[in-house]
Amino acid sequence: MRFISRRRRQPPAVIIVALIDVLIVVLIFLLVTTTFKKNQPALRVSLPESSQAGKPGANENPPLELVIEPNGNLRLGPERKPVALDRLKAELAAAYAKNPKVKLTLSGDKEATWGQMIKIMDAVKESGIKAVSASVMSAGAK
Numbered sequence: 001m002r003f004i005s006r007r008r009r010q011p012p013a014v015i016i017v018a019l020i021d022v023l024i025v026v027l028i029f030l031l032v033t034t035t036f037k038k039n040q041p042a043l044r045v046s047l048p049e050s051s052q053a054g055k056p057g058a059n060e061n062p063p064l065e066l067v068i069e070p071n072g073n074l075r076l077g078p079e080r081k082p083v084a085l086d087r088l089k090a091e092l093a094a095a096y097a098k099n100p101k102v103k104l105t106l107s108g109d110k111e112a113t114w115g116q117m118i119k120i121m122d123a124v125k126e127s128g129i130k131a132v133s134a135s136v137m138s139a140g141a142k
Helices: 016-033 085-098 114-127
Strands: 064-068 074-076 081-083 103-108 131-134
Touching (some): 064 085, 064 114, 074 085, 081 085, 085 114, 103 114
Antiparallel strands (some): 064 074
């Protein structure tokens, strides 16, 4: 009887280093070929453009503030000096003469009368000031 000596086969081995190399190449391929999409807003809005628009900056003068108190008294300027309604036109005209680009901000109490607002707007118009805005408080600021 003849015995054949068989060689023992080695169990199959997986070479990890080669697998890692292949995975890195596939990952690089996917990163290079993938197009990245920027986050687009859900609502597209086309904003109007203005040639006069500019960023408010340090070169602008602070607005002249006119405060209307609940009892009807008027206070003008950053120091809030009291001014009478008949003297208001002269004060505003003096501010306009100093700086023709002066801006007026009206801050009025909700109890101020509408008739007084009309008189104030007349004085503003007669003084020559063209830029007038109203200052309001947001509802959550109380």
